[in-house]
Amino acid sequence: MSRLHKNISYDIKAGFGRNLANYVIGAVILALLVGMIVSEMKEIHPDRRLSCFDIISRFFLGVDGNDIASGSGRLEIPFEWLTLHTYIILGIARYPRQDFDECGYNVWIRTKNRNIWWSSKAIWCLLHIILLYVIGLAVVTAAVMLSGGDWSMSITNPYHLNYDMSHGIKIYIILFMMPVVVEFAISAVSMAVSFAVNSVLGFLTGFAMLLCSVFWDDFFCLGRYMMLYSYFPKMTDCVFHLKAGILLCFAVSVCGLIIGYVFYKRKEG
Numbered sequence: 340m341s342r343l344h345k346n347i348s349y350d351i352k353a354g355f356g357r358n359l360a361n362y363v364i365g366a367v368i369l370a371l372l373v374g375m376i377v378s379e380m381k382e383i384h385p386d387r388r389l390s391c392f393d394i395i396s397r398f399f400l401g402v403d404g405n406d407i408a409s410g411s412g413r414l415e416i417p418f419e420w421l422t423l424h425t426y427i428i429l430g431i432a433r434y435p436r437q438d439f440d441e442c443g444y445n446v447w448i449r450t451k452n453r454n455i456w457w458s459s460k461a462i463w464c465l466l467h468i469i470l471l472y473v474i475g476l477a478v479v480t481a482a483v484m485l486s487g488g489d490w491s492m493s494i495t496n497p498y499h500l501n502y503d504m505s506h507g508i509k510i511y512i513i514l515f516m517m518p519v520v521v522e523f524a525i526s527a528v529s530m531a532v533s534f535a536v537n538s539v540l541g542f543l544t545g546f547a548m549l550l551c552s553v554f555w556d557d558f559f560c561l562g563r564y565m566m567l568y569s570y571f572p573k574m575t576d577c578v579f580h581l582k583a584g585i586l587l588c589f590a591v592s593v594c595g596l597i598i599g600y601v602f603y604k605r606k607e608g
Contacts, residue, residue, distance in 0.1 A: 342452060347389040353433045353442075354463050355470070365426055365471055369478045372398075372419050377486055379499070389488035393497050394479045398423055399514055400498060400554060401566020403573055414554075420566070421549060424522065427471050430544035434467075435460040436533040436541065439603070457600050464530065468522045500571040509570070511568035518565040524588035525549070525561055527595025536604040540541060561588060 360572070376397050380389055387393075438460075440578045466512060484492045494507055502510060525545050533541030552562025563569045564584030 343458060344456050346455055347462055349468070350459050351465040354467065358430060358434060361372055361430060362470070364473065366474050366478060368422065368426060369475050371423060371481070373478055373482045376419065377482055387408050387497070389480050389483055389486060390493065390495055391476075391488075392492050392495050393488075393489050394483065395413060395476070395492075395514055396495075396498065396567060398475070398495060398516065399565055399567055401436070401563070401568045403568035417566075421553065423471075423475065424518075424525075424549050424562070424565075427522055428525060428529055429542055429550070430467055430471075431464050432529045432533050432538050432542035432545060434463070434475045435530050436538045439534070439606070453600075453604055454545040457596075457603055460530070461527070461596055462524045465519070465523055468519055468526065473519065489570075498567075499573070500567055501573060502571045504577055506571075509581065512565075513565070513570060515565060517581070517584060520585060520588045521561050521565045524595065527599065529569065529595075531595045531599030531602065534599050534606065538606070557582065559587070564588065 373394060376394050377389060380387065380393065380397075398415065398419050401420055402417050419536040478521075480490050494510055496502065525548050528548065529541045529545035531541075532544040548560075549562050551557075552560040552566075556563070558579065561584075563579055564581075564587070570581075
């Protein structure tokens with residue numbers, strides 16, 4: 340356990356410290372996106388007092404009715420949703436493989452164990468996801484306070500979705516738990532491809548998974564499980580379920596980590 344703790348400490352210092360500029364850039368991008376959302380909502384609802392929930396729910400609104408296979412001819416790109424999650428995947432596809440390529444000769448000196456090194460990278464991925472969401476929440480809170488809005492997290496429904504106060508716990512799970520669960524599953528696949536081939540293809544794989552979730556209304560598209568529209572659709576009868584999403588993400592995470600470890604072990608061996 341002490342070796343794992345030491346390696347996690349190393350990854351926190353190296354992964355976050357070495358890529359500090361990326362987190363600053365991420366905060367700037369989030370600030371720009373939040374500014375766009377605030378400006379748009381004030382234009383549409385000039386008398387409405389914006390809340391943190393209004394802005395956060397916009398990031399995870401997603402799309403309703405997009406499905407290339409149905410030939411409906413309707414296509415909508417959830418710009419804020421796609422930008423946020425693409426940036427998260429970019430960091431995950433980059434750092435674990437970067438650390439292996441640049442510091443791989445120190446793996447045995449630091450850990451004496453392949454399992455510990457790989458487990459530490461998986462934990463770092465989870466911390467990376469959580470950190471970017473915390474940064475996003477801080478940016479949203481600051482923007483709401485500066486604009487004189489309501490910085491509470493009381494449930495509102497500015498986008499007229501099919502939910503009410505009885506769905507409170509479910510909505511909070513969708514907004515605050517499912518993005519972490521889904522992102523980690525996509526990250527596990529992205530990291531596996533990074534070690535199987537390279538970081539560029541690892542990123543493109545994660546990005547492709549996000550795009551599939553935008554263009555296809557399918558239960559196997561992981562990104563759909565972190566969209567409010569998937570659970571409370573207005574234009575379709577296709578309703579996604581939290582339990583199914585959690586189980587699917589767990590299965591994908593396990594498979595991605597195992598496959599990634601196999602390729603990592605081959606490179607190390």
